[in-house]
Amino acid sequence: xxxxxxxxxxxxxxxxxxGKILAYAGLMDNLxxxxxxxxxxxxxxxxxxVTVILSDEPISSPxxxxxxxxxxxxxxxxxxxxxxxxxxxTLIYDPYxxxxxxxxxxxxxxxxxxMEATFELGNSKTYNMxxxxxxxxxxxxxxxxxxxxxxxxxxPERHHHLIPLNQQAIDKGRDLVx
Amino acid sequence: xxxxxxxxxxxAIAHAAIRAGIDGYFGYPIxxxxxxxxxLEAEMPWRTTGMVVLQAESEVAAINMVYGGAAAGKAVMTSxxxxxxxxKQEGISYIAAAELPALIVNVMRGGPGLGTIQPSQADYFQxxxxxxxxxxxxxxxSPASVQEMAxxxxxxxxxxxxxxxxxxxxxxxxxxxxxxxxxxxxxxxxRTDEQVREQCPWAAMGKGDRKHRNIVTxxxxxxxxxxxxxxxxxxxxxxxxxxxxxxxxFYTDDAEYLIVxxxxxxxxxxxxxxxxxxxxxxxxxxxxxxxxxFPTKEIERLSKQVKGIxxxxxxxxxxxxxxxxxxxxxxxxxxxxxxxGIVPNPGEITHAFLSAFPEAKQN
Amino acid sequence: xxxxxxxQSGKKVYExxxxxxxxxxxxxxxxxxxxxxxxxxxxxxxxxxxDRTVGVAPVGCAVFAYNYIDVDWIExxxxxxxxxxxxxxxxxxxxxxxxxxxxxxxxxxxxxxTIHAANRGENIVIIFINNAIYGMTGGQMAPTTLLGQKxxxxxxxxxxxxxxxxxxxxxxxxxxxxxxYVTRQAVFTTAATxxxxxxxxxxxQNAMAHKGTSVVxxxxxxxxxxxxxxxxxxxxxxxxxxxxxxxxxxxxx
Numbered sequence: 066x067x068x069x070x071x072x073x074x075x076x077x078x079x080x081x082x083x084g085k086i087l088a089y090a091g092l093m094d095n096l097x098x099x100x101x102x103x104x105x106x107x108x109x110x111x112x113x114x115v116t117v118i119l120s121d122e123p124i125s126s127p128x129x130x131x132x133x134x135x136x137x138x139x140x141x142x143x144x145x146x147x148x149x150x151x152x153x154x155t156l157i158y159d160p161y162x163x164x165x166x167x168x169x170x171x172x173x174x175x176x177x178x179x180m181e182a183t184f185e186l187g188n189s190k191t192y193n194m195x196x197x198x199x200x201x202x203x204x205x206x207x208x209x210x211x212x213x214x215x216x217x218x219x220x221p222e223r224h225h226h227l228i229p230l231n232q233q234a235i236d237k238g239r240d241l242v243x
Numbered sequence: 244x245x246x247x248x249x250x251x252x253x254x255a256i257a258h259a260a261i262r263a264g265i266d267g268y269f270g271y272p273i274x275x276x277x278x279x280x281x282x283l284e285a286e287m288p289w290r291t292t293g294m295v296v297l298q299a300e301s302e303v304a305a306i307n308m309v310y311g312g313a314a315a316g317k318a319v320m321t322s323x324x325x326x327x328x329x330x331k332q333e334g335i336s337y338i339a340a341a342e343l344p345a346l347i348v349n350v351m352r353g354g355p356g357l358g359t360i361q362p363s364q365a366d367y368f369q370x371x372x373x374x375x376x377x378x379x380x381x382x383x384x385s386p387a388s389v390q391e392m393a394x395x396x397x398x399x400x401x402x403x404x405x406x407x408x409x410x411x412x413x414x415x416x417x418x419x420x421x422x423x424x425x426x427x428x429x430x431x432x433x434r435t436d437e438q439v440r441e442q443c444p445w446a447a448m449g450k451g452d453r454k455h456r457n458i459v460t461x462x463x464x465x466x467x468x469x470x471x472x473x474x475x476x477x478x479x480x481x482x483x484x485x486x487x488x489x490x491x492x493f494y495t496d497d498a499e500y501l502i503v504x505x506x507x508x509x510x511x512x513x514x515x516x517x518x519x520x521x522x523x524x525x526x527x528x529x530x531x532x533x534x535x536x537f538p539t540k541e542i543e544r545l546s547k548q549v550k551g552i553x554x555x556x557x558x559x560x561x562x563x564x565x566x567x568x569x570x571x572x573x574x575x576x577x578x579x580x581x582x583x584g585i586v587p588n589p590g591e592i593t594h595a596f597l598s599a600f601p602e603a604k605q606n
Numbered sequence: 607x608x609x610x611x612x613x614q615s616g617k618k619v620y621e622x623x624x625x626x627x628x629x630x631x632x633x634x635x636x637x638x639x640x641x642x643x644x645x646x647x648x649x650x651x652x653x654x655x656x657d658r659t660v661g662v663a664p665v666g667c668a669v670f671a672y673n674y675i676d677v678d679w680i681e682x683x684x685x686x687x688x689x690x691x692x693x694x695x696x697x698x699x700x701x702x703x704x705x706x707x708x709x710x711x712x713x714x715x716x717x718x719x720t721i722h723a724a725n726r727g728e729n730i731v732i733i734f735i736n737n738a739i740y741g742m743t744g745g746q747m748a749p750t751t752l753l754g755q756k757x758x759x760x761x762x763x764x765x766x767x768x769x770x771x772x773x774x775x776x777x778x779x780x781x782x783x784x785x786x787y788v789t790r791q792a793v794f795t796t797a798a799t800x801x802x803x804x805x806x807x808x809x810x811q812n813a814m815a816h817k818g819t820s821v822v823x824x825x826x827x828x829x830x831x832x833x834x835x836x837x838x839x840x841x842x843x844x845x846x847x848x849x850x851x852x853x854x855x856x857x858x859x
Contacts, residue, residue, distance in 0.1 A: 085422070088249055088422055089249055092247065092249045092424060097424065098249065098422075098423065098424060099421055099422070099423050100249075100421060100422035100423070101417065101420070101421040101422075102420060102421075104274075104275060104360070104361075104416070104420045124423075124510075125510050125511075125513040125514040125517065126510045126511040126512075126513065126514035126515075126588075126589055127417065127421050127423075127507065127510065127511075128417065128507070128511050128586050128587075128588055128589075129514075129588060129589065130588030130589060130590040130591070131590070218249070266697055267693060267696065267697055269693065295693075295696045295697055297692070297693075297696065299689065299722075300718055300719070300722035301718060303686070303689075303718070303719075304686070304689040304692075304718065304719050304722065305689075307682065307683060307686035307689035307690050307693075307719070308689045308690065308692055308693035309693070310680075310682075310683070310686075310689075310690055310693075311662070311680060311682075311689065311690030311691065311692065311693035311694045312693040312694065312697050314680040314690070314694075315660065315680070315693070315694045315697055315698060317693075317697045319693070319697075333683055334683060334686070337683050436698070447660055447678035447679060447680045447694075448660065448678065448694075448698055448701065449657055449658035449659060449660055449677075449678055449698065449701050450656060450657050450658075450659075450677060450678055451657050451658070452657070456672075456676050456677055456678050456679065457678045457679075458672045458678070458679045458680075458681070459679070459680045459681065460663075460672065460679075460680075460681035461681065462669060462670075462681055
């Protein structure tokens with residue numbers, strides 16, 4: 066098993082932390098993982114992206130030009146990464162902030178109304194967790210238990226009371242993928 | 244069972260330092276390595292191992308604190324990124340000249356000047372050819388993974404004491420900022436002052452029961468003894484060159500071409516090689532683990548086997564000079580590099596290789 | 607009576623300090639460094655801290671201070687002595703660590719290290735020899751050179767508009783919360799020398815008591831750099847230096 070994933074959006078949307086939870090969940094599932102952020106001032110409002118690789122074998126490059134799966138949170142990121150998804154790969158995006166929908170037909174394109182779902186959940190901070198749920202379902206990536214353990218590792222102790230809410234958001238994301 | 248953790252390369256440096264029994268860390272914040280100092284301050288090792296952690300007023304002060312701690316026989320280190328390492332060069336020269344052990348970490352960013360905070364390998368010359376003034380070398384370790392960031396802290400400080408010479412971990416922003424699995428080194432206690440006194444009879448730590456005073460200095464105005472000092476340094480470098488050159492080879496057994504790359508770029512190159520192998524092109528990878536001493540013998544050996552070499556570096560072509568010397572102009576050696584903080588992806592490297600050796604594809 | 611007997615029958619009123627080595631100093635005749643070295647050697651001996659004292663030598667005329675006082679020494683890069691002392695003091699909290707620095711080392715190239723070590727309240731003694739000139743390199747302007755004073759790089763006298771003003775670094779250091787004791791002394795008369803010794807002793811005692819940073823400035827001379835005889839140099843010091851750099855405690859907490 067090897068899954069090469071790019072998660073991309075605006076800084077502040079939870080791109081890096083979503084990648085981090087995914088990486089920790091991979092660790093909990095005894096996979097090899099790399100988490101490589103585009104770091105720097107982008108974190109503060111510009112574009113942000115992170116490459117996460119999950120594999121049951123040692124990982125060579127943490128930097129990629131082709132991805133199995135892209136999780137796209139804004140238009141700039143779609144413009145940049147749509148062409149970088151491998152043929153037969155998967156592109157998950159939130160139509161909320163996209164005005165030119167993906168056009169490729171050789172990949173599986175999955176729109177996920179994550180922003181709408183945050184309104185339902187009444188908490189905008191669950192946004193990235195909804196997309197994470199969609200990713201886990203669409204790619205059948207990791208057992209739930211590993212993801213929750215990953216969450217616990219990522220969240221500081223004082224925020225552990227938010228785990229049920231995050232779980233709810235992940236479930237919501239799963240439901241949004243048919 | 245060993246505990247597997249997930250962390251950034253910079254964080255691994257900090258945790259490994261505490262576990263390695265480092266006595267003192269002196270640093271100054273600079274992107275992309277500030278997590279080293281941040282992690283140490285958060286871990287508060289002065290409460291557990293007794294390790295001293297101090298945010299200095301500048302990189303200049305930090306390296307001189309390292310010089311002071313090393314002169315007193317302690318296991319000390321600093322970390323910074325390219326512009327900060329430039330500031331440290333004076334102190335590094337003094338540490339080398341005074342034959343002191345110390346560990347210096349450079350998480351390279353793009354230059355010259357203030358440059359960019361994105362990854363780079365443009366400090367290769369500075370690290371391997373001296374950096375500061377005078378005839379000296381550092382042992383230069385080049386980590387390619389978070390695991391090696393941790394491991395090289397232990398190996399680096401041990402090498403520095405073995406040869407009484409400063410050791411540099413020359414990392415890049417990719418290895419510093421990425422998260423990976425890591426098994427941290429086991430805890431080993433800091434040496435007691437008595438052990439330091441025994442292990443470092445030269446240390447200026449207070450005379451204690453010693454009859455004579457210890458003086459740590461790099462000054463010798465009389466040229467004749469100064470030349471003797473230099474000859475002693477050069478003898479040490481010769482021993483290091485003979486014993487410590489290290490590299491890793493991948494797919495070299497049947498290789499017809501060779502890529503030489505270090506640090507994170509070696510891993511990106513490996514991915515490109517895997518893709519090229521699928522195309523039927525027999526490319527191998529040699530990754531120097533020590534940049535000084537350079538694995539000259541291994542490259543010389545492979546240069547008799549392969550038809551050509553491509554060096555891939557995050558700079559305008561620095562390590563290529565050492566590769567060319569090793570290959571002794573017998574086969575073509577080409578360079579592919581990106582500068583200014585741009586990290587090439589595997590596809591670019593494949594493209595660069597095929598541009599350099601178009602005949603490789605036809606075979 | 608033999609010479610030996612005469613010597614033994616006499617009352618010993620002075621002897622070479624035990625911790626002052628037999629090495630002949632490289633200092634010029636009349637220079638204040640030798641006197642201050644002697645005082646430091648005496649104070650370390652009297653306080654019984656020879657086994658746990660580490661000195662940090664500067665770049666400047668006192669670069670070879672390590673040849674003259676019999677304790678462990680580290681020779682610093684120019685201006686960096688307080689950074690080195692910081693590390694030694696923190697790694698060996700029971701050591702008594704002092705720097706010995708000139709005006710260029712402490713108040714020009716090493717200003718940052720000096721101010722920040724003092725501001726952190728490092729438990730060290732900073733001995734600052736201010737002779738208003740760069741002696742070792744041949745008499746160039748120092749940060750403490752007086753206005754109008756002629757040096758190799760101010761051949762027509764220091765002018766404020768060209769060269770700025772003489773810096774009173776000890777007064778600056780006294781403003782910092784990390785310093786517990788800042789004093790300005792001199793060694794051009796016996797009386798002044800005695801006061802300097804008392805000041806040095808207090809500074810070392812502060813370090814032994816972990817009270818923070820002590821700074822002992824010694825207004826000194828440079829007969830060679832000033833191009834004056836030792837006697838005239840001390841007169842010039844008295845007439846000109848002390849006006850700008852008055853003697854006495856600046857801070858004593």
